[in-house]
Amino acid sequence: xxxxxxxxxxQINWVLxxxxxxxxxxxxxxxxxxxxxxGCVMAIISYMVFSxxxxxxxxxxxxxxxxxxxxxFMYRFLPLIATLAEGKPITYGFExxxxxxxxxxxxxxxxxxxxxxxxxxxxxxxxNNLIQKTLQKVNFYEIxxxxxxxxxxxxxxxxxxxxxxxxxxxxxxxxxxxIGLEYLMFAPIxxxxxxxxxxxxNHKKIVWIYSILVITLNVASNKRHLxxxxxxxxxxxxxxxxxxxxxxxxxLISPTKLxxxxxxxxxxxxxxxxxxxxxxxxxxVMLYDAEQRKNADKLKAFxxxxxxxxxxxxxxxxxxxxxxxxxxxxxxxHQTWSEDYVDNFLLARYxxxxxxxxxxxxxxxxxxxxxxxxxFFKNGVVGQFPSPILKFFGMNYxxxxxxxxxxxxxxxxxxxxYRVTSHVGDGLATxxxxxxxxQLIVFFIVFKLLNIFVFYSRNSVKYAPLAIMSIFSFLGMxxxxxxxxxxxxxxxxxxxxxIVTYMIIFIIIRKMFQIINPKYNLT
Numbered sequence: 001x002x003x004x005x006x007x008x009x010x011q012i013n014w015v016l017x018x019x020x021x022x023x024x025x026x027x028x029x030x031x032x033x034x035x036x037x038x039g040c041v042m043a044i045i046s047y048m049v050f051s052x053x054x055x056x057x058x059x060x061x062x063x064x065x066x067x068x069x070x071x072x073f074m075y076r077f078l079p080l081i082a083t084l085a086e087g088k089p090i091t092y093g094f095e096x097x098x099x100x101x102x103x104x105x106x107x108x109x110x111x112x113x114x115x116x117x118x119x120x121x122x123x124x125x126x127x128n129n130l131i132q133k134t135l136q137k138v139n140f141y142e143i144x145x146x147x148x149x150x151x152x153x154x155x156x157x158x159x160x161x162x163x164x165x166x167x168x169x170x171x172x173x174x175x176x177x178x179i180g181l182e183y184l185m186f187a188p189i190x191x192x193x194x195x196x197x198x199x200x201x202n203h204k205k206i207v208w209i210y211s212i213l214v215i216t217l218n219v220a221s222n223k224r225h226l227x228x229x230x231x232x233x234x235x236x237x238x239x240x241x242x243x244x245x246x247x248x249x250x251x252l253i254s255p256t257k258l259x260x261x262x263x264x265x266x267x268x269x270x271x272x273x274x275x276x277x278x279x280x281x282x283x284x285v286m287l288y289d290a291e292q293r294k295n296a297d298k299l300k301a302f303x304x305x306x307x308x309x310x311x312x313x314x315x316x317x318x319x320x321x322x323x324x325x326x327x328x329x330x331x332x333x334h335q336t337w338s339e340d341y342v343d344n345f346l347l348a349r350y351x352x353x354x355x356x357x358x359x360x361x362x363x364x365x366x367x368x369x370x371x372x373x374x375x376f377f378k379n380g381v382v383g384q385f386p387s388p389i390l391k392f393f394g395m396n397y398x399x400x401x402x403x404x405x406x407x408x409x410x411x412x413x414x415x416x417x418y419r420v421t422s423h424v425g426d427g428l429a430t431x432x433x434x435x436x437x438x439q440l441i442v443f444f445i446v447f448k449l450l451n452i453f454v455f456y457s458r459n460s461v462k463y464a465p466l467a468i469m470s471i472f473s474f475l476g477m478x479x480x481x482x483x484x485x486x487x488x489x490x491x492x493x494x495x496x497x498x499i500v501t502y503m504i505i506f507i508i509i510r511k512m513f514q515i516i517n518p519k520y521n522l523t
Contacts, residue, residue: 006056007248013051016077020047023080031089035097039080039090042101046076049112057121059243064467065450067236067474069115071350075478076108078351082342092341093354095333096364100357103424110440111478118447131452138503139510141455141462145194145201148187148465150509152210155184159217180501185214187469189233193241197465224279224345225476232472240471274315278308333361337411337419355480359425362410369432376402376409377430380485384492406482426483435484442487449495450474466502 024040050073059066083090091097128136135141159182188210194201201207211230218226242249282305308314341354366373382390383399390397406426407419427435453467467474477490513520 006243006246008242008246009054009056011249013054016047016051019081020044020077023084026084027080027090030084030087031091033089033091035091035094035101036089038098038101042105043077043080043090045105046073046108049073049108050077053112053115056243056246058119059240061121061454061456061461062119062447062451063240063463064453064471064474065115065119065447067471068446068450068477069111071475071478072108072111074350075353076104078347079342079353082344082347082351086343090353093338094357096357096360099360100353103360103428104353104356106436107424107439110436111443114440114443115447118444119451128456129452132455135452135464135499136455139506140466140499140503141464143197143199143465143506145191145199146513147506147509148191148469151184151469151505152186152188154505155182155187156214156217158182159185159221163217163220177501180497181505183470183473184505185217186230186233186472187465189214189230190237190465190468192234193237196237196240196244196463197468198462219275224275225349227275228346229472232475233469236471236475237468274309275305277315278305282308333358337413337417339420349476349479352480355420356422356425359407359410359422360428362412363425363429366410366412366429368428369434370429373406373409373426373430376406377485380406381488381492384489386493406485420480421483422480423478423483426485430484439484439487442484442491445491446477446487449491452495466498470498 020043023043027036027040050069053066053069080090083092094100158178162178162182188207190197191199191201191207192204192211211234214230215227218230241247338358339348339352339355341352342348363370379402382395382397383402387397387399404415405418405420407421408415408417410421410426410429411419413419423439424435427439431438450467453464455462455464477486482489510520
């Protein structure tokens with residue numbers, strides 16, 4: 001019987017309730033309006049529904065599906081808090097507030113229904129399906145610290161190599177394969193919380209040193225999301241560890257640690273903010289069009305970013321420009337594409353609801369169930385399969401013709417800008433109102449696939465090391481990107497591809513150790 005009374009969950013719930021109350025009251029005091037009231041209703045509904053699932057049973061039995069569901073909740077909850085913290089209303093820049101909030105409420109309820117049926121702890125019989133049993137036989141749920149370190153070294157070398165060679169082109173099978181293995185560099189970070197993969201490991205100082213090297217390497221990539229990936233990985237592993245061990249957070253963190261942690265957090269956010277500002281300016285200077293962005297030298301871009309960081313007068317001007325931006329007249333959607341909503345780039349990844357408002361505006365303009373959007377979706381489904389497979393079946397599919405995003409097509413502007421889109425905006429533009437039942441089915445399948453990373457037994461559960469080392473990716477599975485196409489991509493290719501590539505590396509490393517030491521095993 002799983003204990004439903006969990007100290008950490010109660011404490012986190014208490015914080016969420018406080019934030020919600022402060023957010024609603026603050027919105028009514030500083031930005032009273034009917035559209036903002038609907039935004040508060042969306043946040044309240046999302047919290048009420050999420051709190052039903054925020055239980056140790058769901059997190060213990062379905063941790064990876066839960067993290068994806070957590071990102072769905074954050075997208076509807078954080079905008080109220082993030083905009084208020086920056087002195088803006090939740091409807092900042094909106095042109096379709098009622099439609100935006102109503103559509104997101106409906107989609108969140110659809111997502112919650114899919115999560116409920118895919119992840120119901122009351123119906124878990126601890127009878128694993130055929131895929132889980134097959135993966136168990138090939139030791140998919142087992143690993144050793146030695147194999148973890150070798151995987152980390154492989155991933156680190158691959159990342160360093162990819163930085164020096166640039167982006168892989170369409171048709172470059174080897175290059176795409178190597179990019180797909182970059183996540184291995186995060187493998188040793190798992191050893192900070194070895195109990196999650198049923199291991200014992202005491203050399204955590206080495207892991208911390210390695211983690212700093214990984215963060216440094218990711219900074220050199222000059223991509224903002226890669227900077228937060230190792231930190232986010234550590235944060236989510238800590239989150240799981242605290243909840244599964246039923247740790248009382250208030251007792252774990254003393255007032256001294258809280259003060260020191262707060263100071264370090266402020267300093268870290270300031271550094272990340274400066275780095276983000278410098279990276280964006282580098283992109284404006286060096287990568288102002290799609291062709292240059294594709295062919296740009298990553299190391300030169302990184303060098304340029306460091307130069308900008310060291311130029312104090314330029315950084316001051318960039319910050320002043322950023323701070324004054326919110327007082328300038330907002331760009332209308334008919335003028336140009338605009339993602340101006342939340343200034344903090346960390347929060348913007350999970351709380352930029354203006355993208356929903358903008359894509360719904362564009363969907364209305366383009367027309368629901370638009371044939372062009374549907375045809376592009378169909379082409380995208382075909383394009384999920386590797387080029388060699390398509391050629392084997394005689395399909396002459398030129399992926400180079402589709403070097404643009406669904407957001408580009410929806411916006412009707414220049415292709416190749418790789419604009420993001422929202423799930424609901426893209427879905428309505430592509431399928432009309434049939435999008436909602438279709439998305440329910442797709443989310444259900446995705447949640448079910450994520451649960452395969454857990455192997456159930458009567459007295460315990462095993463988490464796949466692959467899922468633990470790439471845990472941060474699950475929190476990003478629902479965000480503004482390519483809409484339902486991203487979910488389809490995971491179902492058709494991403495899920496199987498990750499398992500196959502991981503097992504290839506795992507088996508090679510294990511065989512290598514068995515050649516060196518015939519008595520080597522995983523226990």
